[in-house]
Amino acid sequence: MVESNSDMKKLADKDGHFRRKDSVFRSFISRSPSAEFPAEANRYVLYINLGCPWAHRTNIVRSLKGLEDIIQLVKVGHGLGPILWEFNGTDGSDEKEPLYGFNYLKDLYLKVDPEYEGRYTVPLLWDKKTEKIVSNESSEIIRMFYTEFDDLLPAELREDGPRGLYPEHLRGEIDAMNEWVYHQINNGVYKSGFATSQEAYDANVYTLFEGLDRVEKHLGEPGHQPYLFGDHITEADIRLYTTTIRFDVAYYSIFKCNIKMIRHDYPRIHRWLRLLYWDESERTRGGAFKKTSTLDLYKRGYAASVGKVHGFPLEKLVLPAGPLPAILPFDA
Numbered sequence: 615m616v617e618s619n620s621d622m623k624k625l626a627d628k629d630g631h632f633r634r635k636d637s638v639f640r641s642f643i644s645r646s647p648s649a650e651f652p653a654e655a656n657r658y659v660l661y662i663n664l665g666c667p668w669a670h671r672t673n674i675v676r677s678l679k680g681l682e683d684i685i686q687l688v689k690v691g692h693g694l695g696p697i698l699w700e701f702n703g704t705d706g707s708d709e710k711e712p713l714y715g716f717n718y719l720k721d722l723y724l725k726v727d728p729e730y731e732g733r734y735t736v737p738l739l740w741d742k743k744t745e746k747i748v749s750n751e752s753s754e755i756i757r758m759f760y761t762e763f764d765d766l767l768p769a770e771l772r773e774d775g776p777r778g779l780y781p782e783h784l785r786g787e788i789d790a791m792n793e794w795v796y797h798q799i800n801n802g803v804y805k806s807g808f809a810t811s812q813e814a815y816d817a818n819v820y821t822l823f824e825g826l827d828r829v830e831k832h833l834g835e836p837g838h839q840p841y842l843f844g845d846h847i848t849e850a851d852i853r854l855y856t857t858t859i860r861f862d863v864a865y866y867s868i869f870k871c872n873i874k875m876i877r878h879d880y881p882r883i884h885r886w887l888r889l890l891y892w893d894e895s896e897r898t899r900g901g902a903f904k905k906t907s908t909l910d911l912y913k914r915g916y917a918a919s920v921g922k923v924h925g926f927p928l929e930k931l932v933l934p935a936g937p938l939p940a941i942l943p944f945d946a
């Protein structure tokens with residue numbers, strides 16, 4: 615029996631189009647001590663799956679901001695049965711959920727709200743003290759991480775220091791870029807990959823490549839190197855990175871996003887991507903991008919998801935070998 619709100623076959627609507635549902639839990643951690651969810655060390659747990667690009671955003675920011683000792687990270691594996699997220703030792707996950715011994719991520723959602731009818735998604739930010747979900751929306755979790763724990767961090771890691779990820783003078787431009795990058799690229803790959811009709815796939819796959827063409831052009835404009843908005847890594851880089859690092863290895867073949875490849879067809883994006891991935895300097899706190907990127911997992915995770923959408927059993931998955939290597943060296 616597949617439960618309706620975790621049923622992967624129902625990801626696409628009747629017309630074959632994948633339309634992502636809005637996240638349901640949208641509270642905020644605040645630096646104010648009187649807030650419902652005040653910023654405190656050892657109080658919050660971030661649940662992720664390493665394959666998920668939305669969860670990956672939060673994992674990168676946790677690492678870039680130096681929040682590893684402040685926010686606990688728990689990895690959940692890909693479900694071997696019909697339920698998507700399972701604590702089963704795969705993808706670096708524990709055998710059981712560490713706080714309550716649950717088997718599935720959905721058990722946390724149902725603990726908070728037994729009537730919950732939304733999807734059981736990662737990332738999930740959990741408050742140990744109130745036993746509530748703070749948020750399951752990555753774009754908002756990363757923004758809390760930028761600022762709200764800053765009183766607990768050294769000056770050089772604070773948002774008002776030189777490494778601000780969402781600096782005031784760039785907010786308008788970052789928001790504008792986020793908007794089209796989200797629709798055309800971050801979510802664009804899913805609109806191709808989870809389409810269950812030829813019409814839905816055809817209606818979306820070209821728009822994705824128009825988005826990548828636009829990024830390639832953006833990176834050629836003054837003030838847009840080496841990072842998307844100049845000398846410093848910003849939110850825009852993080853949000854684009856998690857899709858592009860999965861592109862050649864997984865989306866190209868498994869999501870049928872195969873009109874162009876980053877490594878062969880987008881020299882500027884390819885350079886920018888490798889610059890972030892291979893950076894193990896202090897700028898990325900010793901490799902926040904590389905350390906959180908698990909290229910070997912991406913094919914299997916996406917093949918399993920697409921298999922679930924089409925009712926194809928996991929044990930029969932055959933994974934594509936290439937491209938080799940999964941990411942090229944910086945100077946190739």
Ligand SMILES: N[C@@H](CCC(=O)N[C@@H](CS)C(=O)NCC(=O)O)C(=O)O
Pocket residue numbers: 619620621636637665666667668669698733734735736737750751752753
């Ligand atoms: N808008 C959410 C999307 C999260 C999301 O869709 N996560 C996927 C994994 S990559 C998921 O958990 N899907 C399970 C499902 O839809 O049942 C965010 O950015 O946090």
